[in-house]
Amino acid sequence: MSTTFSVRPASPHRPVRLGLRENWLQFTLLVVVNACVGGLVGLERTTVPLIGAETFHLTSDLAVFSFIIAFGVTKALTNLAAGALTARFRRKQLLVAGWLVGIPVPFALAWAPAWEWIVAANVLLGINQGLTWSMTVNMKIDLVGPARRGLATGLNEAAGYASLGATALLTGYLATAYGLRPAPELIGVVFVVTGLALSLVVRDTAAHVALELAQHPAGKEQSPGPWPTFVRTSRRNRSLRGASQAGLINNLNDGLTWGVFPLLFTQHGLGLAAIGLIKGLYPLLWGFGQIPTGHLADRIGRKPLIATGMLVQSAGFVLALALLDRPLLAGIASAVLLGLGTATVYPALIASVSDQAHPAWRANALGTYRFWRDLGYAAGAVVAGILADALGLNATIVAAAALTAVSGIAAARLITDRTAH
Structure with a gap:
C-alpha cells in the first residue's frame, strides 16, 4: 500500500507523488547507488587489518585498528554535518560531493607507501560514506512517504x-590468488565510477519533502536547527535516546569484528579465503535480511525487532568463543547470528527515528542518530585495541557480548513505538 498525494509538478508532465510504486525508477537508481557505497567500504573488511600487521609490521592491535578509528570518527562527524548541510544544499549535490571525495580511496589502499596513508584514506572514506549513505537513505525516505x-x-x-x-x-x-595488494582494492574503482555516474542522473527529492510537509498531520513546523535537534535526539527525547544508544553499540560490534576477527581467526589457523567467507557472510546476511525485517517493522512495530536483534548479536559473540576450537565453524556461526541480529535492528532503528521526527527536522535527527551510530565504529576499535593489547582478543569478544545484551535491554525500556501514518 502506498500513499499518494499530488503537489506542484516536478516537470510540466509529471506531478510529485509519495510512494514506492510511484517513484520506483528513482528508488531503484538509489538502491544501486547505495550498493556502490557499501562496496567501497567492503574493500577493507578482509585485507586492511592484515595489511597493517603483515605489510607494515604493526605490533600493537590499537595501531592496527587506527584506520577504523579514523573512519568511524570522520563518518560520524560527517553524518552530523550532513543533516545541517541539507538546509543549505540539495541532497543530490551532497551525494555527488561524497563521491568526488571518495575517488582517491581505492588507489591509496592499493599503493600506500606507509600506514599513515591508509589512515588518511579512511578519513576520505569516512567523508564519502557519511555524505553518500546519508543522502541515499534520506532520499528514499523522501520518496516513499511515512507509510x-x-x-x-x-x-x-x-x-x-x-x-x-x-x-x-x-x-x-583475490588476496589469496594475487596478494593483499593491489588487486583486491582496485575493484573499488568500479564502485566509484558507477556510483558517481548514477548520482549525476538521479533527481533531487526536494519536492517530495515539500509535499510531505504540506500533508503532515501535525501541521507545519519550523526546524529548530542543528544544535537543538542534536540535544533533543541525544538526550531529551527518550525514544530517540534509546535508538541512538542502540545504534552506537550495534556499530561498536561491527567496528570490533572488523578489526578483531581477521586477526583472531588468522591466529587460529584460517587462511585469507576462509576469513573472507566469515567477513563476507556477516554483512551479506545483514544486508539481505533487512528486506523482510524492514517490512516487518512496518507491521509489528520497531521496538520488538530492536530489542530482539541486539540479544541475537550478543549470542553471536558467545558462539564465537564457545566454538573457537573449531575456528571455521565458530566464525560462520558467529557471522550468521551477528548478521541476522543486525538485520533485525538496522532498518527498525532508522524507521523509529524517522517516526519520532517531524519532516522539518528529520534530516537533522537522522544525522544525529547516525553520528552516534557510526561513532560506534571508532568506539569499537578503541575498546578492541585497548582490551586486546592488555588482555587478549578473547576479552574483546566477552566485552562486546555483555555491552550488546545491556543495550538491547535499555532499548526495550526507552524506545516508544509510534505507528507510521
Missing part, C-alpha cells in the same frame, strides 16, 4: 551491506 519507511530503509541498507559483504568475500579470494 513505507521501514521497507525503504530496509531496501537501502540491504543494498549497501549486501554489496559490502560480497566485496569482502571477493577481496578474500
Whole structure:
C-alpha cells in the first residue's frame, strides 16, 4: 500500500507523488547507488587489518585498528554535518560531493607507501560514506512517504551491506590468488565510477519533502536547527535516546569484528579465503535480511525487532568463543547470528527515528542518530585495541557480548513505538 498525494509538478508532465510504486525508477537508481557505497567500504573488511600487521609490521592491535578509528570518527562527524548541510544544499549535490571525495580511496589502499596513508584514506572514506549513505537513505525516505519507511530503509541498507559483504568475500579470494595488494582494492574503482555516474542522473527529492510537509498531520513546523535537534535526539527525547544508544553499540560490534576477527581467526589457523567467507557472510546476511525485517517493522512495530536483534548479536559473540576450537565453524556461526541480529535492528532503528521526527527536522535527527551510530565504529576499535593489547582478543569478544545484551535491554525500556501514518 502506498500513499499518494499530488503537489506542484516536478516537470510540466509529471506531478510529485509519495510512494514506492510511484517513484520506483528513482528508488531503484538509489538502491544501486547505495550498493556502490557499501562496496567501497567492503574493500577493507578482509585485507586492511592484515595489511597493517603483515605489510607494515604493526605490533600493537590499537595501531592496527587506527584506520577504523579514523573512519568511524570522520563518518560520524560527517553524518552530523550532513543533516545541517541539507538546509543549505540539495541532497543530490551532497551525494555527488561524497563521491568526488571518495575517488582517491581505492588507489591509496592499493599503493600506500606507509600506514599513515591508509589512515588518511579512511578519513576520505569516512567523508564519502557519511555524505553518500546519508543522502541515499534520506532520499528514499523522501520518496516513499511515512507509510513505507521501514521497507525503504530496509531496501537501502540491504543494498549497501549486501554489496559490502560480497566485496569482502571477493577481496578474500583475490588476496589469496594475487596478494593483499593491489588487486583486491582496485575493484573499488568500479564502485566509484558507477556510483558517481548514477548520482549525476538521479533527481533531487526536494519536492517530495515539500509535499510531505504540506500533508503532515501535525501541521507545519519550523526546524529548530542543528544544535537543538542534536540535544533533543541525544538526550531529551527518550525514544530517540534509546535508538541512538542502540545504534552506537550495534556499530561498536561491527567496528570490533572488523578489526578483531581477521586477526583472531588468522591466529587460529584460517587462511585469507576462509576469513573472507566469515567477513563476507556477516554483512551479506545483514544486508539481505533487512528486506523482510524492514517490512516487518512496518507491521509489528520497531521496538520488538530492536530489542530482539541486539540479544541475537550478543549470542553471536558467545558462539564465537564457545566454538573457537573449531575456528571455521565458530566464525560462520558467529557471522550468521551477528548478521541476522543486525538485520533485525538496522532498518527498525532508522524507521523509529524517522517516526519520532517531524519532516522539518528529520534530516537533522537522522544525522544525529547516525553520528552516534557510526561513532560506534571508532568506539569499537578503541575498546578492541585497548582490551586486546592488555588482555587478549578473547576479552574483546566477552566485552562486546555483555555491552550488546545491556543495550538491547535499555532499548526495550526507552524506545516508544509510534505507528507510521
